[in-house]
Amino acid sequence: MDHPHPLGLAPIDRHNWQESLAVKVAPEQLPLVAGYEPVALLILAKAYIRPGDLEWEPLALISDGSVVGVVALAHSPTHTEVRHLAIDVSSQGRGLGSMAVELLLGHVSETRPTCQAVQLTVHPANERAQRLYRRHGFVPNGQMRDGEPIWVLDLKPGGPRSGTE
Numbered sequence: 001m002d003h004p005h006p007l008g009l010a011p012i013d014r015h016n017w018q019e020s021l022a023v024k025v026a027p028e029q030l031p032l033v034a035g036y037e038p039v040a041l042l043i044l045a046k047a048y049i050r051p052g053d054l055e056w057e058p059l060a061l062i063s064d065g066s067v068v069g070v071v072a073l074a075h076s077p078t079h080t081e082v083r084h085l086a087i088d089v090s091s092q093g094r095g096l097g098s099m100a101v102e103l104l105l106g107h108v109s110e111t112r113p114t115c116q117a118v119q120l121t122v123h124p125a126n127e128r129a130q131r132l133y134r135r136h137g138f139v140p141n142g143q144m145r146d147g148e149p150i151w152v153l154d155l156k157p158g159g160p161r162s163g164t165e
């Protein structure tokens with residue numbers, strides 16, 4: 001990327017959870033990312049409930065010391081799902097979503113050496129998100145989950161990521 005934004009990834013914890021709850025998407029975007037708001041509240045609930053019996057990892061996206069987005073990773077031993085990626089509406093369209101995907105893929109590669117693939121779902125009407133994920137090497141695998149197509153990025157076990165530019 002020519003002009004990378006300084007963006008960091010941190011666990012949602014007792015220090016930043018209230019700031020994370022303030023992350024909001026536009027009303028028409030909410031059905032694309034979560035059934036409830038704040039998105040961070042849903043993420044934190046799922047980390048407790050553990051849907052799919054996965055290991056949920058609630059994360060804040062931090063730029064210039066402020067939380068600008070939230071996301072969850074949900075891990076099995078061999079796969080990681082990216083769930084509920086939301087950039088605050090006031091910070092969208094500036095490349096933060098793209099940088100967040102890069103950070104997430106790097107984080108998975110570093111912390112999950114047995115992960116073989118990263119998965120997510122995208123609403124067919126969510127053109128911005130589809131463009132974002134396609135650019136980072138994700139492709140639809142022809143399957144559906146919860147009414148949305150599943151997109152996958154295969155990782156080479158023990159080696160550099162495949163499918164990236």
Ligand SMILES: CC(C)(COP(=O)(O)OP(=O)(O)OC[C@H]1O[C@@H](n2cnc3c(N)ncnc32)[C@H](O)[C@@H]1OP(=O)(O)O)[C@@H](O)C(=O)NCCC(=O)NCCS
Pocket residue numbers: 025026029032033084085086087088091092093094095096097098099121122123126127128129131132135
């Ligand atoms: C989807 C989302 C995470 C993207 O984050 P972002 O910071 O707005 O995106 P970026 O600025 O990194 O841009 C990502 C891509 O979308 C494009 N884009 C930016 N604004 C756009 C717009 N208004 N319409 C269409 N495409 C747009 C960018 O050009 C970029 O494409 P490129 O990489 O080919 O140049 C963010 O918009 C968001 O939180 N949306 C609401 C929740 C949501 O839909 N989450 C995804 C669920 S799967």
